[in-house]
Amino acid sequence: xxxxxxxxxxxxxxxxxxxxxxxxxxxxxxxxxxxxxxxxxxxxxxxxxxxxxxxxxxxxxxxxxxxxxxxxxxxxxxxxxxxxxxxxxxxxxxxxxxxxxxxxxxxxxxxxxxxxxxxxxxxxxxxxxxxxxxxxxxxxxxxxxxxxxxxxxxxxxxxxxxxxxxxxxxxxxxxxxxxxxxxxxxxxxxxxxxxxxxxxxxxxxxxxxxxxxxxxxxxxxxxxxxxxxxxxxxxxxxxxxxxxxxxxxxxxxxxxxxxxxxxxxxxxxxxxxxxxxxxxxxxxxxxxxxxxxxxxx
Amino acid sequence: xxxxxxxxxxxxxxxxxxxxxxxxxxxxxxxxxxxxxxxxxxxxxxxxxxxxxxxxxxxxxxxxxxxxxxxxxxxxxxxxxxxxxxxxxxxxxxxxxxxxxxxxxxxxxxxxxxxxxxxxxxxxxxxxxxxxxxxxxxxxxxxxxxxxxxxxxxxxxxxxxxxxxxxxxxxxxxxxxxxxxxxxxxxxxxxxxxxxxxxxxxxxxxxxxxxxxxxxxxxxxxxxxxxxxxxxxxxxxxxxxxxxxxxxxxxxxxxxxxxxxxxxxxxxxx
Numbered sequence: 001x002x003x004x005x006x007x008x009x010x011x012x013x014x015x016x017x018x019x020x021x022x023x024x025x026x027x028x029x030x031x032x033x034x035x036x037x038x039x040x041x042x043x044x045x046x047x048x049x050x051x052x053x054x055x056x057x058x059x060x061x062x063x064x065x066x067x068x069x070x071x072x073x074x075x076x077x078x079x080x081x082x083x084x085x086x087x088x089x090x091x092x093x094x095x096x097x098x099x100x101x102x103x104x105x106x107x108x109x110x111x112x113x114x115x116x117x118x119x120x121x122x123x124x125x126x127x128x129x130x131x132x133x134x135x136x137x138x139x140x141x142x143x144x145x146x147x148x149x150x151x152x153x154x155x156x157x158x159x160x161x162x163x164x165x166x167x168x169x170x171x172x173x174x175x176x177x178x179x180x181x182x183x184x185x186x187x188x189x190x191x192x193x194x195x196x197x198x199x200x201x202x203x204x205x206x207x208x209x210x211x212x213x214x215x216x217x218x219x220x221x222x223x224x225x226x227x228x229x230x231x232x233x234x235x236x237x238x239x240x241x242x243x244x245x246x247x248x249x250x251x252x253x254x255x256x257x258x259x260x261x262x263x264x265x266x267x268x269x270x271x272x273x274x275x276x277x278x279x280x281x282x283x284x285x286x287x288x289x290x291x292x293x294x295x296x297x
Numbered sequence: 298x299x300x301x302x303x304x305x306x307x308x309x310x311x312x313x314x315x316x317x318x319x320x321x322x323x324x325x326x327x328x329x330x331x332x333x334x335x336x337x338x339x340x341x342x343x344x345x346x347x348x349x350x351x352x353x354x355x356x357x358x359x360x361x362x363x364x365x366x367x368x369x370x371x372x373x374x375x376x377x378x379x380x381x382x383x384x385x386x387x388x389x390x391x392x393x394x395x396x397x398x399x400x401x402x403x404x405x406x407x408x409x410x411x412x413x414x415x416x417x418x419x420x421x422x423x424x425x426x427x428x429x430x431x432x433x434x435x436x437x438x439x440x441x442x443x444x445x446x447x448x449x450x451x452x453x454x455x456x457x458x459x460x461x462x463x464x465x466x467x468x469x470x471x472x473x474x475x476x477x478x479x480x481x482x483x484x485x486x487x488x489x490x491x492x493x494x495x496x497x498x499x500x501x502x503x504x505x506x507x508x509x510x511x512x513x514x515x516x517x518x519x520x521x522x523x524x525x526x527x528x529x530x531x532x533x534x535x536x537x538x539x540x541x542x543x544x545x546x547x548x549x550x551x552x553x554x555x556x557x558x559x560x561x562x563x564x565x566x567x
Contacts, residue, residue, distance in 0.1 A: 017308060056476045090482060098480035105470075106477035108502040118499065122482025157506070172481060 001078030001095060001178050001211070003030040003053060008073055010048055010057065022048040024235040035205055036213045037222040040232030041257045046215045047101070049232070050181050053213070054096035055082055055089040062087065077179070094123045097177030097209070101184045103168035107156040115156055116140055116171045123175040140174040141167075143208065144200055162193040169200070173208055180209040184216060194218070198225055223247060223261035223281040231258070244280040305465070307425040313355035314426045317542045318435030321423055324549050328419050331556040332412055340559050341411050347552055348419055355426050365421040366414055373413050377406040433458035438536055451530065459515070467508060474503045
């Protein structure tokens with residue numbers, strides 16, 4: 001499913017002294033198969049944007065019967081047109097899974113099994129049989145890398161932080177969404193936990209969910225994993241580029257208060273010393289470029 | 298703070314905003330007492346006029362107040378209707394079996410409606426124009442005499458201010474958790490009342506757990522900064538009575554006086 005957004009604007013608390021414009025005229029498209037990154041400063045509208053993708057924030061036009069004249073907003077996810085009132089938002093949410101920041105806060109059930117089963121039950125057309133349910137839950141818990149037999153009857157609150165996050169992710173992917181959106185999936189984890197979560201996302205990307213969208217502050221994470229990256233600043237999209245081209249524009253990123261991945265920083269330092277490397281800013285790519293360069297000289 | 302719930306502080310500069318919170322709290326108490334003691338429309342009329350003037354001086358858009366009234370609209374209509382059809386009276390306009398509409402009933406319901414609306418309006422005026430911190434400071438100062446009988450006034454007001462402080466935080470958390478469960482297909486806004494309440498269980502449990510964690514963190518943070526180590530706490534902002542407060546106080550005194558006068562001389566011709 002392809003995501004097409006044009007001219008998307010969102011204002012919180014319109015017509016009051018608390019009014020804040022979170023998005024103003026955002027346009028971008030996310031292709032099927034993308035591992036899409038969204039970066040930007042705090043308050044640049046990233047989270048607001050992704051909440052539009054599964055209809056958690058509804059467009060005003062989808063709440064009223066009549067469309068306002070001159071409203072040229074387009075928001076399409078696959079065949080779902082989110083500007084219209086008739087859209088089946090639950091069917092949409094089944095296709096677009098959303099993992100919030102600190103998703104472990106959404107855990108509520110007595111056992112891990114029940115918590116993961118929650119979304120599967122909600123999204124099933126008719127009541128699933130015990131066997132179907134168990135199969136789906138087992139698969140989801142296994143794919144996030146937890147031992148099913150030993151955790152299924154545990155309380156989610158007895159698990160460690162990293163494990164809780166995995167359970168929370170399992171609780172979203174159990175419905176097998178085609179698009180998986182994650183808001184800062186690795187926030188607050190130690191470096192090892194971060195790596196594990198990113199590896200998990202790659203596993204999911206190649207097997208379960210065709211498209212993965214992550215919101216991130218961690219440039220290394222973005223450089224290493226994403227196929228394309230959108231840069232948000234003050235509610236607008238500055239550019240959408242593959243990391244290879246994006247991090248070449250280091251000055252522009254720094255000017256918007258954004259960081260650079262380690263590889264780009266090293267490339268810049270080398271450049272100051274007169275050594276120019278042509279790399280894609282992943283660690284592997286950097287090492288390859290450096291080795292090739294070493295052989296040349 | 299993304300969503301603003303009703304009754305929250307409305308940040309503009311005005312005469313009413315700058316008043317000492319104690320004066321405003323006193324005003325509210327007197328005002329509510331007068332509303333409940335009053336038996337004549339004239340008394341309520343005076344109250345309404347005073348409130349209207351105070352509201353105009355607060356520079357808060359009137360629509361904000363309308364919204365506050367809308368919150369209790371159902372309650373008002375419900376009680377008014379019940380009183381209208383059940384109130385006993387002599388001048389009967391319409392009756393059917395045990396139901397009747399009388400002149401007295403109409404007057405009584407109208408009185409009730411005005412009373413309830415004034416009640417909501419004056420309390421919203423207080424919360425719109427006073428920050429939660431100023432409000433609890435004011436309450437603490439008013440309750441100070443109770444410390445003579447060793448009542449823990451400070452602890453009480455601290456609990457109050459923490460509760461007030463956490464309302465926006467909790468409502469934000471509730472919003473996030475609701476969205477997270479909605480994203481997992483929870484049917485929060487569909488179906489009948491029973492299924493809606495059931496659908497809220499996943500939200501409530503998650504919210505309860507996160508608020509416990511919040512409370513624990515706050516307790517740790519306070520202890521880490523030696524909260525409760527010194528006997529007497531000093532204040533960052535001291536409350537001071539200015540000319541505005543004296544002026545407002547005189548208005549309150551006038552209000553009480555006129556209410557008492559009306560009670561003592563019900564036939565007092567104006």
